Amino acid sequence: MTLGALEAGGTKMVCALGDETGKIFEQTSIPTTKPEETLSACMDYFKDKNIEALGIACFGPVDLNRQSSTYGYITTTPKPGWANVDVVGAAKKALGVPVGFDTDVNGSLLGEVTYGDAKGLTDAVYFTIGTGVGAGIISGGNLVHGMMHPEAGHMLLTPREDDAYKGHCPFHRNCFEGFAAGPAVEERWGAKGVELADRDEVWDLEAYYIAQAMVNCIMILSPQRIILGGGIMHQEQLFPLIRKKTTEMLKGYIKAAELEDMDSYIVPASLNDDQGIMGCLKLALDELSR
């Protein structure tokens, strides 16, 4: 079986061929420029490859409501030219195969729970903490959409008493993304995260905000595991700090076996940065069996 996978990002499109086991046969990368140009180049890649279905994990916001007239569209993105772009429609028209569609972060989460260390979990969260903060969520075995889709990077957080930084998000300054995404780290400390790797106070504060988000996720979703990816999480010294602070902030309120082993509860992505594209293969597979 050959399935197509398209991880549609704001800076590049990763196009790949693979199968239902998550095996990737080949992949290529196409820069994200204008919608027609970019999507045409992607479709040219998939044409004549005999794919049975295509899975797309897309930057957003996107419309995931199958009853909506704009299902499969990128909706209100500030990215120039990309608002109201019919991604699924373009793919169906060009390829004539079933097209699965979800958010980029739901794609990554789906990769992890289908092919990664989180395989088989029914309730899990995948955060990417990088230029922005996004979250893919699965609950009871279903990717969470709701009225739109989660935007958990914008949950509100409490500033630490000694942190005078006002936050980077133009919408709500005191949100997870506003306090903890890459641009916030850079603006607060005056240097990029990679240049601050040996500054303990940077990662102690970063872990403080990420741990708050972990606590709110645990209280609201009760996930079996939380996976953290994205550029900021390449600072691996964050993991033990986040686990410790999350435990401290939970204050022993939630009694669950999972929380007694935090090393297995808050974990890095497990698929060598292929979780997104592998999630697309699963989106394609699921669309085939609808």
Added chain:
Amino acid sequence: MTLGALEAGGTKMVCALGDETGKIFEQTSIPTTKPEETLSACMDYFKDKNIEALGIACFGPVDLNRQSSTYGYITTTPKPGWANVDVVGAAKKALGVPVGFDTDVNGSLLGEVTYGDAKGLTDAVYFTIGTGVGAGIISGGNLVHGMMHPEAGHMLLTPREDDAYKGHCPFHRNCFEGFAAGPAVEERWGAKGVELADRDEVWDLEAYYIAQAMVNCIMILSPQRIILGGGIMHQEQLFPLIRKKTTEMLKGYIKAAELEDMDSYIVPASLNDDQGIMGCLKLALDELSR
């Protein structure tokens, strides 16, 4: 069809008979004392009533994991005598019928999405804001359990600058319950909520905290509607304040048709305080068809 419904609360047990349409034939209330005594009295009520199944919505924390050896138990409650009580086991043994089981708040939510104004919604949240704060959540048509069940009353909130009150929750003082439950209102203002009904500043502050919780719920779960019940929400002047502050705090970030009509988005419970017992009827019905 006759179904049994048991809304198991910390102060009383409501036992009722009804049917699959949500119609309640009769009901009674039994005080919650010692587990054996209370559960025996409940089972005596249901005996000889020819119920086809029983649904129980129970105070907690409870074990909802069907694979667990303590499925159907109340687990770590501080309520004296009620930790590690096998509620489902007692009911099955006494009645010999299928027994559905979930949290009290999931029961209320299930009542609302099955028989109430939220009928047919697949993604919704029910908060009860009273002596404590609890939340029932449905996502993709499934009641959210995860590793345990949501405890969204304990999400962390940010104190308002002019509020010096340190919070009432003995676990995490700056959580939703700690800032906004009945005992917090009473401790902060020196009088019970009902006695403060005409004090605008009380409800302005209360709405500030509830709105923060709404924002976090919206960001993480993307619900189609949020239902607010419980003693505090009898102060109906809260609804317009909460809606306004929620909109303000969202800062226009989420574009969704639902949020353009906040009067239909953040709403009171619709079933005249019968949402819990009606949810139990649905739990019984669902257990029958498992």
